[in-house]
Amino acid sequence: MDELSGPGILSPRTNLGSDISLFLAIGFILMFLYAGYLARSKNGRAHHRMILASMALMIFYLVYYIQVRYMGLASVADQGSFPGPDWIYSKILRPLLMVHVVVVSISLYLSIYMVINGFMARFPMGDGSLSLKTGPASPSKILWGIALFWLALLVWLTILSGRFDFSHAVIFLTLGFGAPAGMALLIHFTLPKADRRHRIVGRICLLFFSLMLVTTVSTYFLLYIAKY
């Protein structure tokens, strides 16, 4: 993996690892947005395939990010040697990074929710094309199964392992479980019809992916490309 810390392609300040990270992120986000365009053109089956391909690339990216970029620690180290003026760091880069982390977290929750929702809401037509069910959406046993498993894992990590004090455990549980579970319940009560739910939450999800593209590229620009 030594080559990855060698010189990058985009600027003298980047290394190959950070450049690949950017290309992968732009790749899966653009594929995701293209899948949204396919849905809008009423091409349900191609939309479904493109979503799955982009999610596969996203999972590959996350594994790469954890393994090679040490869960973003490499970027944090790059921040430490930020060459620009202090005011850009404190007034622009830091707030931008906070927004970026929030946007990425919400996008991840929403995309997992939407993939399961897509499988639940799809309706195969007689001519081989794919549309959406028009009746009431039924609760997903798979989603609730995953949610309960996730809750048990979080309780074990935060409370039972004794690694965190009580207040930190509550913060982790709220962000890791309370927020997404609250979001799922809100969707459940406000959007009861299967097709409407898929279209509206899907559009919100695409909006978050667009924001993820903007915050990713601008963070990268400030860290590695901008001349100070």
Ligand code: HEM
């Ligand atoms: C993260 C995942 C997904 C997102 C963000 C998403 C987003 C969307 C959006 C925004 C639309 C409505 C487009 C419009 O009318 O403006 C749509 C329609 C649709 N989606 Fe998804 N979707 C996702 C996953 C899936 C999956 C996994 C399937 C199938 C298993 C699926 C099947 C469909 C179908 C059949 C339509 C209707 C297309 C038509 O109107 O002919 N979606 N989706």
